[in-house]
Amino acid sequence: MAAGVSLLGLVPLGYVVVTAIATGAPTLSALVFRPRVAELLANTAALVLITVPLCALVGVAAAWLVERTRLAGARAFAILLVVPLAIPAFVNSYGWVSAVPSLNGLWSGVLVAGLSYFPLVYLPTVAALRRLDPAVEESARSLGLPPFGVFLRVVLPQLRLPILGGSLIIGLHLLSEYGAFAMIRFDTFTTAIVDQFRSTFNGPAANALAGVLVLCCLFLLVGESGARGGARYARIGSGSARPAGRTHLGLWSPVAYIFLGVLVALSVLVPFSSVARWLVSGGFAAWSDRYLLTALGQTIGYGLAGALVTCLLAFPIAFLAVRFPGRVVRVLESINYVTSSLPGLVTALAFVTVAIRLVPALYQTSSLVIVVYLLMFLPRAIVNLRSGLAQVPRGLEEAARSLGRHPLVAFSAVTLKFVMPSALAGSSLVFLGIVTELTSTLLLAPNGTRTLAIQFWSRVTDVDYVGAAPYASLMILLSLPVTYLLFARSRSEKAAVNSL
């Protein structure tokens, strides 16, 4: 069954390859090797190469300030710095364009994307910092390293995994983001693919661009894997429960406060105040939009259904990965991982084609939408379930069985209970992803679908910012509980905060 899910995951990749072959080399090279593609490649490369290091820097700095210094209000900052995760990137863009209408181009893209995505490095770094063994740093100090040397040579190397992992995810988000960049008129591969799709519905040009985009994704994946190396940074030994010491910033405090304050203001206050402004000017009338309740219902419906399906189907794979690890399982996991790294747009394109040509009964059905969501968000569920399962002491289940419980009952009474929190975390992440998903829903949705994201986008393209505000606020409201859950788990010693 796990194999079945992974086979589904091969569809998008297979689709790109097959259409490339079908288009034929001459047409394909004409479509790929042209100035427009070079322009898009330059834009996309610049975006990634500037935004990712910037996010990493900001994320690590913020994490260190919050976790390892004696800043007053560190806890408040800790929560505020996670809030941007509840604001979809395209809503953030909408907020910024409302405040500064002339925003456009590369640097605006870096600004908006950076502010939306830095928590993706910040959060895992904070979690890792909390789990670092302070004795290691103390040993380094006793070996003669001054405090800054300790940070550079001992702390940072141990943070390599969360920093690299977070950066990879930011890179992949950058490659697949559409709404945010469309609004500030910055052309990337994904915006161009959507434009092509709008014009030709799956024409060869759209597929050629998708092919290049997939190559970029794979490039990022390989790069991160290489940079990570074979290192395992598991905590050695039982370790003491003592938290690491916090540094006094002294004269540097004002600088730290300004930095964090500006960060929070830009990433949270600007979008929130823009949405509030439009809500106020729209008044109650905006809330009586006829589609508001339908959109809310549909979004929640898709979110819950998607989360449930994804978690259920993630379970066999996670189970195998923990209890019976081996090469086969690793391959299955890798396929899922690669597929989910592709932009949702490409996966959606693939399934639209496959559905029309091969399985018309599934075309334009909610099931197909759920299948694509499944493939996009599976790793979030797998990774969380896996860490939950890994913490279940194996002997417990056997103990229950030896006490006379039927294996199934033993399983549900023991293992399931342990796994519940991780399953919940995984489902929440999937839910968050679905609520904020725009592009693939646009492509796949059955007639009459109106999710919050789709309605928001249609209001925005009509430049009806006032009408878009209620949808934006609902999306944020739906995402806040999940964001809080992520924040809570990052502070818990036992949980591992995993890929978002």
Next chain:
Amino acid sequence: MITTPKWASAVALSLAAVLALAGCSAAAPEVGSSSGGKPSGAITVYNAQHEELTQAWADEFTKQTGVAVTLRNGDDPELGNQLVQEGNASPADVFLTENSPAMSLVDNAKLLAPVDADILAQVPKAYRPSTGHWTGIAARSTVLVYNPSLLSEAQLPASLLDLADTKWKGRWAASPSGADFQAIVSAMLALKGEKATAAWLASMKRNTTTYKGNSTVMKAVNAGEIPAGVVYHYYWFADQASTGENSANTKLHYFKNSDPGAFVSTSGGGVLKTAKNPAAAQAFLKFITGKAGQAILETGSSFEYPVASEVAANKALVPLADLNAPVLDPSKLDSRKVTDLMTAAGLL
């Protein structure tokens, strides 16, 4: 091999079954009576027109006949191409467009059924194709929206082709990814030929600031970011009628003189050959082109031009007859060629 718990397999299988059933039922539209008599049941409309306008048509139609209307909203070429790809498996009954090239695309793929004669009788010849496979339902005029504080009347271009000049570099905007602009280009293609159009598109790549959407173009001109933009007329009128916040600082310039810039684009409506409820589909088209449907264009907030049943346009608009639009057969406008040309120019 590896034993996964039995219950997990059972759950997965049942889940798959549920999903499959849900999938099938969601895909199958309700079928109404197909032959003669009063229209009933439901229709699926692939709608590329503005959602508000079509929703107004649909609501009124449903009120009058009781037929339920489900809309699938999208853009002209997106839906047009989708219909072509879906072929005979398409669930659509009716296709409504903003411009004619997409409709021609579907017609050339032999997917449209002939429109009932009584519908054709309601629409003047100029606004329907010779094939009789679809009909015009509304029209819109190309305009140049400009900011008087940045562009004086003396500086206004006489023809759309003038915008190729280097003095217009960075001074005009458009939304080339949209179907609307692509229709305007298709008109230029039909009027001036491929070579001239390709040259003009190349100059556009150099001169134009691109935006996504006509409203965004107008907003930018209004804000003074750019002196002029090429859009359709009704965006301006609609904004003027509401708050005016996106057009208060702008004026409209009509090219006239049968210039490509005076192109009046016909919005089309057609019934699919594979419609599951052809009677209701035809009835919907009849309603739209009838007095009641066209009156919605006159009195409503869309500000597009009515074309049928001799209904006059909204009082705020310049009458169609005064626009001096070039005469074109709407079925001859080629959207595929336009996309290729624009891709070659690096605009797509």
Next chain:
Amino acid sequence: MNEIRSRAVEPRAFDHSAIVMAGVGKRYGETSVLESIDLSVPAGSKTVIVGSSGSGKSTLLRLLSGFDFPDAGTIHIGADMVAGPGVAIPAHRRGVGHVAQDGALFPHLTVGQNVGFGLNRHERGDRSAMVAELLDLVSLDPALASRRPDELSGGQQQRVALARAMARRPGVMLLDEPFSSLDTGLRASTRELVSAALTAAGITTVLVTHDRAEALTFGDQVAVLRDGRLAQVGTPTALYCSPTDLATARFLGDVVIFEANASAGQVRCPLGVVARCTSLNGGCTALFRPEQLVIDLLVPGADTGGIVARIAAAEFQGSSQLLTLEIAGGPGLELPVASGIHYRVGDQVTIHTIGDAIVFPAS
């Protein structure tokens, strides 16, 4: 290996320095964790600080290492004051070696890189040779240098941590419960190896532990810490044979306790007159170490002196057996004896005492 190398760069090298703590105190908020600590560790010697968890021994070590600073008192290492009024030399400038509870090896470096971490730039040239030498010193195979820490066993990690700390030739070495996470069998052998390495290098060592065997075997001096204060400081023998209070006595070994009565300078308990004490009168406690009580099977008719008791229970424990004895008209007591003679329940035995009991006031 015993040469003292002077360094051109920080930290300062204390060679075989003595440690002197005077009046050291530490509070966390309202709670006083350490109070009036006066401890002196002679150069080149080994001191063990024992106490149960919560006694403040880890805090004491952290004050010596420089990770924390005392609120009262002074700490001298060698000739220099490292902590005191107006003086607070941080850890990275004290040149004090520190081995943490789990070794705390750097997980992202190999064993060799860990050991060589503290090596000076000048010494980096012949790093691999020095690393091999250090690993050899702690009886580890130099081939382990290319492995990663998580590939090593607990005992090996501890020894690598020691080698790492010793790479800097510190004059003082601090060990924080380094053997507590090891298996019992491994604990003893690792302890011996570490002790030998430190003795050979002549490094002043302070070991913190809650383990009784370590306290008695590792150091030249034992300091008992209880509730933030030093209960007693002395040689292992002194503490074992002459504990100053009951808790210390119990901590360092098995005890057999009797309620006793002191009058006219004599202390009397069910075993007879067991000690002389002029300072106490009335009720008190008499304490024996098990090895001070000798039992023999009662031979009917023979009078060898000693108190008669009956064996109520006998539990086989391998080389020893635990007997529960009932003294006629008196209390019962538990006594471990060697298993050579097999005693049975119901046997009558006589108890003789060797040496005097240790007398404490009644608790």
